[in-house]
Amino acid sequence: MARPSLQASQQSIQVAKQTLISKGLKQKDLVAQLGISRHPVLRFFTGKPVEQETFISICSKLELDWREMAGIPQAQDIVEKEAECVRKDCLDITVLVQEVRSRIKPSIQERCGTMRVLDMSQPIGLSDIYTNVNILEKITGRRRKKLSDLHKEYKLEELEEFERFGLGRVIEERIPGLKAVEKYKKLIVLGKPGAGKTTFLKYIAIQCNGGHFKAEFVPIFITLKNFAEALDKPSLLEYISHQFFECGVTSEQIHELLNNGRALLLLDGLDEVREEHHNRILQEIRDFSETFYNNYFIMTCRIAAWEYTFDKFTEVEVSDFDDEQIQNFAQNWFRNKIVKSEAFIKRLKTNNRIQQLAVNPLLLTLLCLVFEESGDLPANRSDLYKEGLDVFLKKWDAKRGIQRDEVYKNLSVRRKEDLLSQLALATFKENKYFFSQREAEEYITIYIRDLPNTNTDPKALQLDSEAILRSIEAQQGLLVERAKGVYSFSHLTFHEYFTAREIVLRRHPLEEALEELVKYINDKRWREVFLLATEMLQPNPSMLLNKMKQKIDHSLADREKLQKFLMSVEHRASSIKTKCAISIKESALRAFCFDIDFDIDENRSLCLLLDSLDSSEAKDHVANFLISASFFNRVLEKTDFTEALNIAQKHDDEQKSSKKIKEAPSANHVMYIAIEIALKSENIKTELREPLETLYNKYLNKITYEEFDEENLEHLKHLADEARSKAKENRHLKEGKWQFNSNEKDLLKQYYNANKLLIECLNSDCPISPDVRSKILNTLLLPISK
Structure with missing residues (x-):
């Protein structure tokens, strides 16, 4: 049977619109205050039929006579009487909602208004820190994707993408969290540990009680762990009644709210309920949500701990932050x-x-x-x-007083770390950022088989391995199911950390473990592992650094032509050192001369790194003078390298603004200054003035030197790259005509990058023997004979 409806006349609509304006409201404000969808309000203001109860509620909110708005004659006594009853009921429940919310406000504010996690010295207001949550409507771990699909998704086939590869980056389509609550009346919000599920629920409670979200509802926030462990095992209704009774709300009022569908049930932390309480709590939630089906329900749980089914609930996932x-x-x-x-x-x-x-x-x-x-x-x-x-x-x-059920008693925190370390190294060596569930369970089986009191029956080991994998995912979130039956570490950072930990802390003898690590010195993927291993090798990482240096030097030892090239690099660096008055480390000079025309590293990062090593003046980069001088040497008439250095130094001596060459934060910033200097010089080569002016003007309005936003830096890089290219086309600076084949070029690139990694490790935050440091720096980029 169709429910009775009413509609406003055109004259009544104008009255309603004027009333809305006089109250300083918009239609969306009215929607929020009534706690209904926008369609009935839109229909009301366009003169279309609206359900009688909703029509009366809108008029009541605007303080207008609903009968006059609907144009109902006074003679219709029967209709009037029925409508009056509806209006009275509507007003009564609206008043009750406001009254209950007023009484529970202090309690909601106390329980949900602040947060304090980790080592915070004091609580912080939720509204002061809250960041809007985004929701994935498709659960990532339930996607049916192959390993190859995930590799393509994260662009792992492209080695150059590796530095930008992040397992946490958002790929799936997302919607705002509050929109998901509006969209689904019964919602299960899943998420990884620390994803912000509880904070999201608390925020909803505060916003609802303050009338800013679902203003026609009463928020009921339940910590399921506390409910499960309550004395006398109360029903959910009894537990809510007791909670509200302390705020002066009666059981009758709670029933009235629930029967009228005016409650917003916020059930937090199903994963925190201990195993012995699970069945009872699940049944309580099912019974309650079926009895009072017309209310809103939102429940949270860690994603890997969710093994249940609620027929009427929609499951969504909290997305990682973007x-x-x-x-x-x-x-x-x-x-x-x-x-x-x-x-x-x-x-x-x-x-x-x-x-x-x-x-x-x-x-x-x-x-x-x-x-x-x-x-x-x-x-x-x-x-x-x-x-x-x-x-x-x-x-x-x-810190939250939660004790979880241990699925495998022999796995202490230390042993979990050891297990993850063993898994990390095995998969990292095989270039596997994603691995199948079967592979993960096999590695777990290998580890637990040797633990004391382990049941080594194959079936028992298989069941234990499955349970441990789920436990690590659900309780610590360090392994994550990326698609159905496909896992990875939650962050590439943790994968690399555990790989380094396995090598440094668990592999014996250590010398052999480091020998194995050094084999990967030319593999870009292992860079972070080397850096982390250096930091972990306390109190002294000298053994690793010496092995790296030995590996690097020997990589070109039997290449006569490349050894001669290194000799020429050393000769050129010594010549510059002798001729110029600038104080710069010889190792930095060699790094600069090594790559002066071979385009291994246009950012001159090794040169700059060596120049700043152990420097007391962190903002002064003397090596920047070399970068600008090589540009002047190419584009200015009759200017040798020494004269070019003098031009750069003279500019800084006369410069009072922030555009000093030695203070530029990158090689691209140096080039920006150098281009300006060259264009002002009378000695610039005639054939280069116009091309460089055109290039400079192309980017003039796109670059602000003092700003460091990504777009600005991208334009700066393009300007520098194009200017360098034009300068090199004009003149090459390398002494002799080194004609390297592709294999020799690859060897030189590997040699350069390995030395760069060595210096990055040398520069890490750990004590290193002065003798080892000195030996590495003094012999860096030198031929074996030196």
Whole structure:
């Protein structure tokens, strides 16, 4: 049977619109206050039929007589009486909602209004820190994708993409969290540990009770762990009644709300309910949601812990943070603090691996805490990663008083770390960032088989391995199901960390383990593993550094032509050192001369790194003079390298603004200054003036030297690259005509990049013997004979 409806006349609609304006409201505000969808309100203001109850509610909210708005004659007594009853019921329940929300407001604010996690010294207001949550409507772990599909998705076939590869980056389509709540009346929100599920639920409770979201509903926030462990095992209705009774709300009022579908049930942390309570709590939720089906329900659970079915509930997943959310979180966190969010974001962007951790809100909180304390991120990243892992393995549950069921009693925290380390090295060596469930379980079986008191029956081992894999995913979130039956570490950073840990802390003898590691010195994928291993090799990583140096030197030892090339590099560097008055390290000079025309590293990063090594003046890069001088040497008439250096130094001596060559933060910034100097010079080669002017004007309005946003830096790079190209076309600076074949060029690139990695390790945050440091720097890029 169709429900009665009413519609407003055109004259009534004008009255309603004027009333809306006089109250300073818009139609969307009215929708929010009534807690209904926008379609009935839109139909009301366009004169279309609207359900009688909703029509009366809209008029009541606008304080208008619904009978006059509907044009109903007073003679229709029967209709009037029925409508009056509906209006009275509607007003009564609206009043009840407001009254109950008023009474529970202090309780909701106390339980949901603040958050305090990890090592926060004091609670912080939820509204001060909250960042909008995004939702994936398709659960990632249930996608049916092959390993090859995931490799293509993350572009792992393209080696050049490796530095940008991040397992946490958002790929699937997302919708705002509040929109998902509007869309689905019964919702199960799944997510990885630390994804922000509880924070999201608390935010909804605060917004609802404040009338900013679902304003016609009463929020009921239940921590399922507390409910499960309550004395006397109350039903969910009894538990809610007791909770509300303390706020002055009666059982009758609660029934009235529930029977009228005016409750917003927020059930937090199903994964935190201990195993002995599971069946009872699940049945309670099922019975309650079926009895009071007309209310809103939102339940949270860790994604890997979800093994149940609620027929009427829709399952969604909390998405990792994207760049915009990370920035918003940081802006909220550092607001009104000495340390600014801009500094944090800028520092974050300088380290791809740390930036990957920030997609998890809990780890982002840890990074903010660390940065707030010191104004920087720690130089020793292995310690930072270990602290991040401790959050998942120990702190996160312990600080909230949660004791989870251990599926395998022999697996202490240390043994879980050892297991993950063994799995990490085995898969990393095989270039497997994604691995099948079967492979993961096989590695787990190999590890647990040797533990004390292990049942070595094959079937028992298989069941234990399956349970352990699920436990590590659900309880620590360090392994993640990326598609159905396909796993990876939650972050590439953790995969690399555990790989380094296995080599340094578990492989014996250590010397053989390091010999094995050094074999990968020319593999770009292993760069982070070398850096982390160096930091972990406390108190002295000299053994690893010496083995790396030996491996690098021997890589060209039997190549006579390349040895002669190294001799010429050393000769040219010594000549520059003798002729110029600039004080610069000889190793940095050799690095500059090594690549002066071979395009191995246009950013001259090894030269700049060596120049700044152990430097007390962090902002002064003397090697920048070499970069600008090589450009002047090519584009200015009758200017040798020594004269070009003098031009660069003279510019800085006369320069009072921020555009000093030695203070430029990158080779591209140096080129920007050098182009300006060259164009002002009367000695610029005639054939180059016009091309360089055209090039400079092309980017003139796109680059602001003092700004460092990504778009600006991209334009700066294009300008520098094109200018370098034109300069090289004009003149090559290398002495002699070295004609290298493709194999020789590859060997030189590997040699250069391996030396760069060695210096990065030498520059890591760990004590290194002065003798070892001195020996490496003094013999860097020298032929074997030297």
